Amino acid sequence: MLSLNRTLRKPSACQSLSRLILLPAILFSVSAPSIALDVTVYLHDKKNLTLEGTIVELIGADSPAQPGADYVINQVGIAFKPLLSVIPKGTSITLTNNDSFKHHVYSFSKGNQFDIPLYTDVPKQDVVLQNSGIVKLGCNIHDWMIAYIYVHESQFLKKVNSSPVIFDGVLAGTYEVRVWNPRFRNTKRILKKVLTVVDGKNNEVKFDLTLQKTIRMPKKPTTTDQTGNSYNYSNDK
DSSP states (O other): OOOOOOOOOOOOHHHHHHHHHHHHHHHHHHHOOOOOEEEEEEEEETTOOOOTTEEEEEEOTTOBOOOOSOEEEEEOSSSEESSEEEEETTOEEEEEEOSSSOEEEEEOOTTOOEEEEEEOBSOSOOEEOOSOEEEEEEESSOTTOEEEEEEEOBSEEEEESSSOEEEEEEOSEEEEEEEEOTTBSSTTOOEEEEEEEOTTSOOEEEEEEOBOSSOOOOOOOSOBOTTSOBOOGGGOO
């Protein structure tokens, strides 16, 4: 008859020691929290102009922004209000017309094109901004009406008036730093730099900006008729 009893072998001293060394390493790899770091962005305008309205965004794999609540941009007094909006990607916007006459609002911006023909009050068509970047709004009836939307994709975003700009709670990894201001001569351009965030070093990046004194706006006519269109007295016969 076969015996079911087995002889248990006592682990050697060397095996016991190796297990004691390995156990803390396993526990550390499972339970150790990720270290939150700071990132500093330095901004400087070449003419020492104010940095007011500058947007700084830090984009990484683990920091996506969630779509926000429905956002309203108004048209009042033949102008978009606000002039500059900052909205997370995937957010729906409503372009409300509070004027007494019709507007025709559009965007030719890459990835976020739309066209809403003549309407008053609230348009039947809402717009969802599906792609990050700069959206420039215009009116097909009133050429001097423009507005900008910065569509962001990261939760690490700040609109600032001064430098430096500090982001805290950033995990180690590779990020793209984006800087934009509506006073850039080319408003379609976003400045970009890659930054690798590492524990134990100064994680910082510098941008030299070339800003205009004011946002470049089309000239508004001095006189308009009851529909908001420009009116030329020399043609009044």
